[in-house]
Structures are given as structure tokens and as C-alpha cells.
Amino acid sequence: MFETKRLHPAAIIFNLIKTVREFLFAIILGFITFRDESLVYFVLIVAGLLVIFITGNVLTWYRYTYRVEDNELRIEYGVFIRKKRYISKNRIQSIDLTSGVIHRILKLTKVQIETAGTGMSAEASLSAVKLAEGEALRQELKTGRTQQADKGDIAEESAEPIYPSDTICFKRLFIAGTTSGGIGVIMALAVAAFSELEQFIPDSFYDNTVEWVIGLGFIFMIVLTVFLLLLLWLLGIAGTMIKYGNFTITKNDQELLITRGLLEKKQLTIPLRRIQAVGIQESMIRQPLGYVTVFAEIAGGSMDKGEDFSSILFPIMKRDEVEEFLGTFLPEYSGIQSELTPLPKRARKFYLMRSMIPFLLIVAAVGIFFPTFIWAPLILLLVGGLVLGWLRHKDGGFSLEGTRLTIRHRVLSRNTIMMYHKRIQAFEKKQHKLQKVQQMASMRLSIVGKMGAGTHFTIKDLEETHTDELSDWYSLRSQGSN
Known part of the structure; x- marks a missing residue:
């Protein structure tokens, strides 16, 4: 794949739809404003803009080319100002293929390429290429160097490796x-x-x-x-x-490949070295049934991926299946700690008070606008606030095992997060006056998250001695380091 190529002509339609969507609010606002005597002029203006959009998208498509040359993806684009973007294979972190309904009908795919420096959007996005071409491009860019094999090498080649994979029924x-x-x-x-x-x-x-x-x-x-x-x-x-639908996760040498979607088919690539933490989420509904969701916090990524880059590794599985799953796909995170160091009992009152605040606001609002129904939020306050506060206190805790830290906390869902010392970017100890009197403190851990920003985890009202222990572990003072 060294020759210069253009996107599929369907890219003109996709870009036109994107452009119209961006101006949709202005079009609706204009229609409301000029829907009376000036409607004809408004329709003419919209028609003129549509012609300009179509012409611009056709020229943009024609001037957009790409090729792979000298271990680089080289993209040239721009109608009046010609721009060139060279992306080295060594900088590429992930290559994702996404096929919407129209893509799948036309046997096309969208290729998104991300690097370590990716910000608000993908480093490169090919909105419409043939599916076979997109898969070939991904394979070419994943290859670190051109493979040269002679007859002797071919004779010594072993069978294709079998990679572990899992699906959802x-x-x-x-x-x-x-x-x-x-x-x-x-x-x-x-x-x-x-x-x-x-x-x-x-x-x-x-x-x-x-x-x-x-x-x-x-x-x-x-x-x-x-x-x-x-x-x-x-x-x-x-x-x-x-x-x-059709969810499949496969582990290759240095990455996880996730495929999912019935209408819009997505193929997401997660490099193992970019995984900062692995979590197990148990919602209020799923926890009593014994089901969990396994997810990972990934460094980098872009806004294009939205929620996907706080990646769900498996949407739902039984709690007792998680250990086997991690042992297969992420063995360094296996060995889940079930017994954690709990929060002190005297911290319970703080959790109960914090959980009741939202319900108190509901009571105040209902009491002002619907005083007849004040009993309903009062029941929610007593039951919901107390139960939620009790669960948050009961589920909070941590466990240290060498260089790995496991923490557990709850907002609504219970989350168990496992991370390694080298992935933690910052540790912060907080202590207000009431906590100081009670000899308690809160801790906040930060790791690199989506778009390079921080992802933070907080556990409140720990024993102060436990917070100091975690601080020493993070700063390596517990190992006698300077």
C-alpha cells in the first residue's frame, strides 16, 4: 500500500451530513425567524448554502490523498492551502475501524488513527475507505518495519499463533x-x-x-x-x-482488540502499555444478581472516542468469572483482593450526612412548590439517603500488595479499581477540622486519563494512619528511598 489513494466518494456524503448537522441549529432558528413573509428568501439562502457546501466537500474530497511510504502515513489535504501530515508508525498508539449503517451497506469503514499526542480529535481520520483497504492499512501501520523473508525464513515459519478471545452470549x-x-x-x-x-x-x-x-x-x-x-x-x-451486539475481545501480542455493534460496528484497539488501571463496576441492580462490568482507564485518546476510551473490556459477566477473565487477558491484574482494609466505624456518620444532602434539597424543593406531597421526599430521605450512605461507608476500603494498590468506593455503583505504583501520577492527602479531631483523612489518587487529562479517585474518611501509610508507599519512604 504505497500508491497514493483518495477516500471513497461516499466521504463527500458523510462530510456533507456532518456540515449540515453543524449548521442545523442555525437553520432551524432561521426558519422560525423568517417563516412568514420572508420564507422564500430564507429557502433561497439555504439552497445557495447547500450548493456551496456540496462544492466545497467535493473539492475537499478530491484534494485529500493518503499513502504509506518510508514507514509513515502521509496525508495531503487542503483546497487553497495545501497541508501535509506525516505520521510515523512508531508514534501510532491505536488504529480503530468504525462502520455505521451506511458504511456497512457500501462495505466501507472509517479509520481513526491516534498517537501519544492526540488531543481533542484523532490524529488522522479517514472517513470512508473500502473495508478490505481499511483492514490492510491497519495491518500495514501496525507492522513496525517491512518484513523481508527469504525461502529459508519461510521454511522455518511456525503456525499462526492462537490468541485468546471471548464473546458475550x-x-x-x-x-x-x-x-x-x-x-x-x-x-x-x-x-x-x-x-x-x-x-x-x-x-x-x-x-x-x-x-x-x-x-x-x-x-x-x-x-x-x-x-x-x-x-x-x-x-x-x-x-x-x-x-x-456481536461483542468480541481478543488479545494479541501487545494489545486488546474489541469488536462490537449490530448497526454501527466498531473495532477498538487498546495497547496494553496504555492501560493505567483496571476496574470492576457493580451497579445497584446488578450487584445483588452477581453481575459486574469490567473496564479499564486508558491513557491518551481523543474526544472522538467519547465513552469508549474509558474502555469497557467486558459489558457483563458473573463476579466469579472476573478472575479467569483477567488471568487470560490481563494477568498482571489477576489475583483480586476480596478482603480490603475497611473504613473506620466512626466515619459512618459523615457518609450518612453527605448522602442525605441531595435528598434534603429535594425535600426543600417539593416543600416550596408542592407542600401537599412533602411526605414522599421525606420517605426518600429516610430510606434512600440512609441506605446509600450506609452502603458507601460499608463498601469503601483499600488493599496494598507490593506495588499494586486496590481501592473500592461507591457513588451509586460500587467500583473496585486496581492500579500499579508506576501508573499513579499524584497522591493528595486532605483533612478538614472535623476529620482532624476524629483522626481521619481523605486521599486522592490521580492517573493519566482521556486526552492526557487526569482521572481521579477519592476515598474519604480513612484512618489517618492508613492515609499516611499510603502516602509513604507512594513516595517510596516505606522502602527507605530518598
Whole structure:
């Protein structure tokens, strides 16, 4: 793959869609503003802009070329100002292939290349190339040097190595969907979408509809609410199954390769050397059922990956299967510590008070606007706040084993994080006056996270002696180092 190539012509369509999406808010705002007597002029302006966008995207596609030469990916682009970008193979950290619905219909893929210096976006992004070409490009860029083999070498070649891999079955995928909590996200999106669409609904139609719904009676409204919640729950299940369908994780020599997605197929590459920590997450729903999610904190990455670069290594598995999974794919993180040093009992009151604050705010809001229903948030306060505070205190703790530190904490989900001394960038001890009186302190650990920014883990109200012990371990004072 040394000859100069262009992207597939479908890249023109993808770039046009991206451009229109960026101007969509302005177009809608213009339509609302000029929808009366000036609508014709607005349509002409939009049509003119569309012609300019199409022309610009065609020229951009024509002037965009790439090739692999001298162990470099060389990209040239720019309509009026010609730019050249050379990316050495040695700097490439990951190469991901993503195929949306249109990509898969046309047998195309999107190639995203990231380096150690990647920031807000990928170092290079080829929006549309043939699938076979994208896979060949990834293989070429992953090869550190051109392989030259003579007949003797070919004769001595051994069989292809067999790499470990794992998949997720349909039953587990369905359980992941039913316990994902995606209903909350979908509900928030639905409320936001309705609030935006409300301004386009005629006032008379809106008022008549509300009066009609209220007139149907209290029982009907309950049934309708249950139906909508059930619909949102089913949509959450469908979203999870579409996102993680055909999930496969494979370990190569120095990287993990994750493939997932029913509609949009993604192939994510995670270099092992960029893994900063490995975590086990147990949500409120999954924990009683014995299911967990295994994830990793990855150094670097870009905004293009979104949540993917705080990578989920496996969406759902039984808690007793985690040890075998880590032993296969990340053996340095196997040997999970089940017994951790717990938080002191006298710290419980602080956890209870902190957990009650959000519920107190709910009580205040309901008491002001809906004083008749003040009993409902009071029950939430007593039950939800106390239970959540008790769980946060109960689950908090840490364990030291040589150069590896395991910590456990809870916001809503319980997270167990395993990291090595060399991955921790900073250690901070905090202590307010009440903690000082109680001989307790909080610690904050920082590792390199997405886009090179810090990812932080905090455990509050540890024994002060334990915080000092961890501080000595981090600074190597416990080993007698200067």
C-alpha cells in the first residue's frame, strides 16, 4: 500500500451530513425567524448554502490523498492551502475501524488513527475507505518495519499463533440491557426533545390535548405512565443490545482488540502499555444478581472516542468469572483482593450526612412548590439517603500488595479499581477540622486519563494512619528511598 489513494466518494456524503448537522441549529432558528413573509428568501439562502457546501466537500474530497511510504502515513489535504501530515508508525498508539449503517451497506469503514499526542480529535481520520483497504492499512501501520523473508525464513515459519478471545452470549446481553439503567438516559433525552418540540406545537392543540388527558381520569394516567416507562425500558434494552451486539475481545501480542455493534460496528484497539488501571463496576441492580462490568482507564485518546476510551473490556459477566477473565487477558491484574482494609466505624456518620444532602434539597424543593406531597421526599430521605450512605461507608476500603494498590468506593455503583505504583501520577492527602479531631483523612489518587487529562479517585474518611501509610508507599519512604 504505497500508491497514493483518495477516500471513497461516499466521504463527500458523510462530510456533507456532518456540515449540515453543524449548521442545523442555525437553520432551524432561521426558519422560525423568517417563516412568514420572508420564507422564500430564507429557502433561497439555504439552497445557495447547500450548493456551496456540496462544492466545497467535493473539492475537499478530491484534494485529500493518503499513502504509506518510508514507514509513515502521509496525508495531503487542503483546497487553497495545501497541508501535509506525516505520521510515523512508531508514534501510532491505536488504529480503530468504525462502520455505521451506511458504511456497512457500501462495505466501507472509517479509520481513526491516534498517537501519544492526540488531543481533542484523532490524529488522522479517514472517513470512508473500502473495508478490505481499511483492514490492510491497519495491518500495514501496525507492522513496525517491512518484513523481508527469504525461502529459508519461510521454511522455518511456525503456525499462526492462537490468541485468546471471548464473546458475550445473547442471554447475558439481554441481562445487560435490562439492568443497564439506560431508561434514565432515554427519559432525559425524551424530556429534552419534547421541550424543544413544544414550541412548534400550536397552543390550542397543546391545551386541548392536556385537557383531554386529564379528563380521562387518574387511573388512565397511571396506566399511561406505566406504559411509557415500560416503553423506555424496552428502548434501553434495545440500545444496549445494539451497542454491544456481536461483542468480541481478543488479545494479541501487545494489545486488546474489541469488536462490537449490530448497526454501527466498531473495532477498538487498546495497547496494553496504555492501560493505567483496571476496574470492576457493580451497579445497584446488578450487584445483588452477581453481575459486574469490567473496564479499564486508558491513557491518551481523543474526544472522538467519547465513552469508549474509558474502555469497557467486558459489558457483563458473573463476579466469579472476573478472575479467569483477567488471568487470560490481563494477568498482571489477576489475583483480586476480596478482603480490603475497611473504613473506620466512626466515619459512618459523615457518609450518612453527605448522602442525605441531595435528598434534603429535594425535600426543600417539593416543600416550596408542592407542600401537599412533602411526605414522599421525606420517605426518600429516610430510606434512600440512609441506605446509600450506609452502603458507601460499608463498601469503601483499600488493599496494598507490593506495588499494586486496590481501592473500592461507591457513588451509586460500587467500583473496585486496581492500579500499579508506576501508573499513579499524584497522591493528595486532605483533612478538614472535623476529620482532624476524629483522626481521619481523605486521599486522592490521580492517573493519566482521556486526552492526557487526569482521572481521579477519592476515598474519604480513612484512618489517618492508613492515609499516611499510603502516602509513604507512594513516595517510596516505606522502602527507605530518598
